[in-house]
Amino acid sequence: MSRNSIYEARLLWALIVGTIAGYIITEILSYRAERPMEQPSLAEQLKKEVRVLCWVMTHPGNHKLRALHVKRTWGKRCNILLFMSSQLDDELPTVKLNLTEGRNYLWMKTKSAFKYVYNNYYNDSDWFFKADDDTFAVIENMRYMLYRYNSETPVYFGCKFKKYFKQGFMSGGAGYILSREALRRFVVEGLSNPKICKSGPDGSEDLMIGLCMQNLNVTAGDSRDANGNGRMYPLYPSFHLHPPDNKTFWYWNYAFYNTTDCFSCVANTAISFHYVKPNEMYEYDYFIYTLRAYGLTHNQELKLPTKLAAGEYKPEGTETAKSTSEALLNQTS
C-alpha cells in the first residue's frame, strides 16, 4: 500500500467514526431535551409495583353506551383492562364469554370472567378488580390502598355490607378487588366444589362471591383509610358527601361499619363510586386529573405504609406509617 492510500484509509475511518460519534451525541442531547431530568411520578412507580387488572361487567347493549366511556376515562389507568360480554366488539375490545345475558345470570358471568382472567392473566397482575360499567374508580388510590398488602394474602376489598354472612360481603356496584391468592382459591378450589361456591348460573353475584370467599377463608378486607373514612362506595358521590337526613334508605341498614357519611368523612383517597353516568365519567376525570385550584399544592407526599408479609392482614390505622414515599423512589429507581 502506498503512503497515500494509507492516509486515505485513515481519513475514511476518521470520517466514519466521527459521524457515528456525532450521531450518538446528538441523540443523547435531543433525548435529554425531550425528557428533562425528571423523576417518574409516584403514581407511575406504583403502577409497576401494584399491578391491577380491571375487568368490567358489560353486555352488548352497553358496549357503546357505557363501556366505551369507561375505557376513555378511568379504565385506561388499569395495568390490564378487559370488558366481559357475550358478543365480540373489536373497538373496545371485549372478551366473548359463552353464556346467556341477563340479570339472573350475573353469577355465571362472574364465574366465567374470573376463570378467563385466571387462565390468561394470573401471572400478569397482583390484584383483580371487578367493576360494573357504571362504576367509576380512581386506580391510583386503589394502588395506594393495596400497596401495604401482599397479593399472596387471601383477602379481598370492596364496600363491605354486613348482611347474610358472618364476615359480610362486598357491594357489586362499588366493585371488589381480589388478591392473586383470592383469585386462585376462587377458580382452583371454589368453582369445582359446589359446597364452597354455588353451582349453576343464577344468583346475585355479589352475595354469591361473598359466600364463596368466606368458605374459602378469604378475608373480607376493610377498605377504609387510617381515619376510618370510607373509600369504596355503592352510590354516587353526592349521596355520600351529603346524604339525606332520613336514614331509612337500605344503605344504612347494610353498611358494615357505623357510618354517617358527610362531606368530611368521605376519604380524600376515595377509590370507587357507583351509578355514574357516562357523561359524568368525563366530569369526574376532569375534576380529578385536570382541574387545579390555582396556587394550591396537592398532598402527593402522603406516607406509604410498611408492606405486610404474605398472609398478614392488618387494616390501615392499626399502626403508624413508617416508610415514606421517598423510600419507594429510592428502592425502585
Ligand SMILES: *[C@@H]1O[C@H](CO)[C@@H](O)[C@H](O)[C@H]1NC(C)=O
Ligand atoms: C357454550 O355453552 C353451551 C351450553 O353450556 C355449550 O353447549 C356449548 O358447547 C358452548 N360453546 C362453546 C363454543 O364453548
Ligand SMILES: *[C@@H]1O[C@H](CO)[C@@H](O)[C@H](O)[C@H]1NC(C)=O
Ligand atoms: C403461572 O406461572 C407459573 C410459573 O411460571 C406456572 O407454573 C403456572 O402454570 C402459571 N399459572 C397460570 C395460571 O398461568
Ligand SMILES: *[C@@H]1O[C@H](CO)[C@@H](O)[C@H](O)[C@H]1NC(C)=O
Ligand atoms: C377454612 O378454615 C377452616 C378453619 O381453619 C378449615 O376447617 C377449612 O378447611 C378451611 N377451608 C378452606 C376451603 O380452606
Ligand SMILES: *[C@@H]1O[C@H](CO)[C@@H](O)[C@H](O)[C@H]1NC(C)=O
Ligand atoms: C324516609 O324516606 C323514606 C323513603 O325515602 C320514606 O318512605 C319515609 O316516609 C321517610 N321517613 C321519614 C320519617 O321522613
Ligand SMILES: *[C@@H]1O[C@H](CO)[C@@H](O)[C@H](O)[C@H]1NC(C)=O
Ligand atoms: C355501631 O353502632 C351501634 C349503635 O350505636 C353499636 O351498638 C355497634 O357496636 C356499633 N358497631 C361498630 C362496628 O362500631
